[in-house]
Amino acid sequence: MKRFESKTALVTGAASGIGRATAERLASEGARVLACDVNEKLLREEVKKLADAGLAVTARVLDVTDSASCAAAVAAAVGAFGQLDVLCNVAGTLLTRNFLDIKEAEWMRVMAINLNGIFYLSQSAMPHLLKTRGNIVNVASTAGVVGAPYGAAYSASKFAVVGFTKALAAEFASTGVRVNAVAPGNVATPMTATFEMPSGVDLPLLMRLSSLMKAPGGQRPASARPEEIAGAIAYLASAEAAFATGSIFVIDGGQTAI
Numbered sequence: 001m002k003r004f005e006s007k008t009a010l011v012t013g014a015a016s017g018i019g020r021a022t023a024e025r026l027a028s029e030g031a032r033v034l035a036c037d038v039n040e041k042l043l044r045e046e047v048k049k050l051a052d053a054g055l056a057v058t059a060r061v062l063d064v065t066d067s068a069s070c071a072a073a074v075a076a077a078v079g080a081f082g083q084l085d086v087l088c089n090v091a092g093t094l095l096t097r098n099f100l101d102i103k104e105a106e107w108m109r110v111m112a113i114n115l116n117g118i119f120y121l122s123q124s125a126m127p128h129l130l131k132t133r134g135n136i137v138n139v140a141s142t143a144g145v146v147g148a149p150y151g152a153a154y155s156a157s158k159f160a161v162v163g164f165t166k167a168l169a170a171e172f173a174s175t176g177v178r179v180n181a182v183a184p185g186n187v188a189t190p191m192t193a194t195f196e197m198p199s200g201v202d203l204p205l206l207m208r209l210s211s212l213m214k215a216p217g218g219q220r221p222a223s224a225r226p227e228e229i230a231g232a233i234a235y236l237a238s239a240e241a242a243f244a245t246g247s248i249f250v251i252d253g254g255q256t257a258i
Helices: 017-028 040-052 067-081 104-132 152-175 203-209 226-237
Strands: 008-011 032-037 057-061 086-089 135-139 178-184 248-251
Touching: 008 017, 008 067, 017 032, 017 040, 017 057, 017 086, 017 226, 032 040, 032 067, 040 057, 057 067, 067 104, 086 104, 086 226, 104 135, 104 152, 135 152, 135 226, 152 178, 152 248, 178 226, 226 248
Parallel strands: 008 032, 008 086, 032 057, 086 135, 135 178, 178 248
Antiparallel strands: none
16 A cells, blocks of 8 residues: 555654554654654664665654754654645653552653643644645653552553543634544563553552453463554544544453443
């Protein structure tokens, strides 16, 4: 498929996990991609691999917590490619803590990365998306659909992403600009690999976050692959989803089904 031929996309969190898979997926379908991440070394390594494979992917270091950097990244995409059609807000961070142990700096950092960055980039991108009748795909989480025990900061930020997505979708529906989100459950990424069990954890409560589906052999809950989430992002960003806006696409192996 070449659903993104002649299209330009900006993808954050593109050095690894869902962001990296999304950059690859969109580029493989014809998009010119500006791949952004705060991890410069890893970003350039991964973008080189994609470029060596013949994909039109360019690296740009970006700290999504900095509004000026976000505006500059959008300007760089438009300057390099002449337009912006798709914004994929993938960059995020995870925090698992007992509520009473969360420090103010930790709370603010989660909000800055998971929420503020989406606001900065979406606001900078919107004038350009209005010109192309483009769209935004945000990465929320099942923690933005149901409460995540030991994840007060993370869950609050992702509920906010869901609300932001719906509000923007409603405001801009008449313009043709679409805004959607994916809400993954557990995904096998470097971010989830850093999960730390909180002290004194109520394990049955924590298992509410588990998929109902099992990995081969049934020995453990299954995790989605980043490529599966990237596939959903690509669908929502494509013309095939032309009537989808304000949608929250949950991909969680049945976690929120009961």
